[in-house]
Amino acid sequence: xxxxxxxxxxxxxxxxxxxxxxxxxxxxxxxxxxxxxxxxxxxxxxxxxxxxxxxxxxxxxxxxxxxxxxxxxxxxxxxxxxxxxxxxxxxxxxxxxxxxxxxxxxxxxxxxxxxxxxxxxxxxxxxxxxxxxxxxxxxxxxxxxxxxxxxxxxxxxxxxxxxxxxxxxxxxxxxxxxxxxxxxxxxxxxxxxxxxxx
Numbered sequence: 001x002x003x004x005x006x007x008x009x010x011x012x013x014x015x016x017x018x019x020x021x022x023x024x025x026x027x028x029x030x031x032x033x034x035x036x037x038x039x040x041x042x043x044x045x046x047x048x049x050x051x052x053x054x055x056x057x058x059x060x061x062x063x064x065x066x067x068x069x070x071x072x073x074x075x076x077x078x079x080x081x082x083x084x085x086x087x088x089x090x091x092x093x094x095x096x097x098x099x100x101x102x103x104x105x106x107x108x109x110x111x112x113x114x115x116x117x118x119x120x121x122x123x124x125x126x127x128x129x130x131x132x133x134x135x136x137x138x139x140x141x142x143x144x145x146x147x148x149x150x151x152x153x154x155x156x157x158x159x160x161x162x163x164x165x166x167x168x169x170x171x172x173x174x175x176x177x178x179x180x181x182x183x184x185x186x187x188x189x190x191x192x193x194x195x196x197x198x
Contacts, residue, residue, distance in 0.1 A: 003135055004142045004190075005180040006044055007152045008066070010058040011036040012174045019092050022085030022117075029061045036175035037062040039196040041069035043177060046142040048072065053146040054080040062175065063146040079130035083150040086117025110164035120164050124154035131155065135182045152178055159189045 011033030013021075021027045029037065044066070052075045053063035059082075063074045088096060096102040105112045113119035127147075134143055149172040156170050156178055157163070171193050172178065179190040 001139050001183065003138055003140065003182040004046060005131060005134065005182070006048070006142070006144045007155060007178040007180065008040060008044075008062065008144055008146045009149055009152055009172050009174055009176050010054075010056070010062040010146060011040070013058050016174065017093070019090060020085050020088050020096060021082070022089035023056065023082050024090050025057070027056065027058050029058055033058070033062070033174065034065065036196050037065040038069075040175040040177060041066040043194070043196065044142075044144060048142045048144045050138070050141060051075065051144045051146070052077040052080060054082060054148060054151075056082055056148070059146045059148065063144070066144060066146070077130060077145070079126045080145055080147040080151060082148040083120070083123050084114070084118035086114040088114045088117065106168075108165060109167045120150065120154055120167065123151050124158050124164070127151050127155045128158050131180065131182075131187070135187070155180070156189060156192050159187055160192075 011029050013027050013033050014030050015021055015027060048070055051063055051067050051072050053059045055076050055078060067074045105114060109120040152172045153167060153170045159180060173193055173195045175196045177194040178192045181188050181190050
């Protein structure tokens with residue numbers, strides 16, 4: 001039995017790179033993001049048999065575009081949700097750069113967390129628990145999980161045995177595909193951050 005799990009980040013949205021959106025409401029794909037999702041959908045191999053998504057709007061929109069390509073429903077999976085950025089939710093990156101706690105977070109991801117938010121270790125645990133559950137409950141399958149940069153990064157780092165403090169070494173571009181394969185030998189990272197063509 002072989003299970004292929006495609007970790008797909010949502011497509012581009014207008015606040016990308018400017019605002020720490022976290023779990024704020026109303027963050028939707030823009031035209032670029034919809035185009036990226038349409039291209040991404042055609043690149044998934046093998047063809048998916050199950051599509052799950054974070055409950056965030058931008059992820060659901062991406063998942064819906066992929067689902068239409070393969071005539072599949074989208075299941076909402078809370079385990080795929082964005083990292084809870086706590087008090088930093090909705091703040092600009094320019095503003096955060098002046099915050100010592102933000103700098104500490106980016107230097108020590110393994111041992112710090114956003115104020116009133118979620119640690120990277122907690123994100124990693126919920127992502128990997130979800131992947132393990134899928135592996136236990138599905139036989140041979142190709143599964144698409146649409147999520148966000150930090151949860152996908154955390155999963156990649158766990159499987160690739162990269163320390164959380166090295167998070168900046170793992171890029172997860174909008175609408176990129178990172179692929180895990182689970183078989184009798186265990187869970188392996190097959191590809192990371194396959195970007196859609198420009």
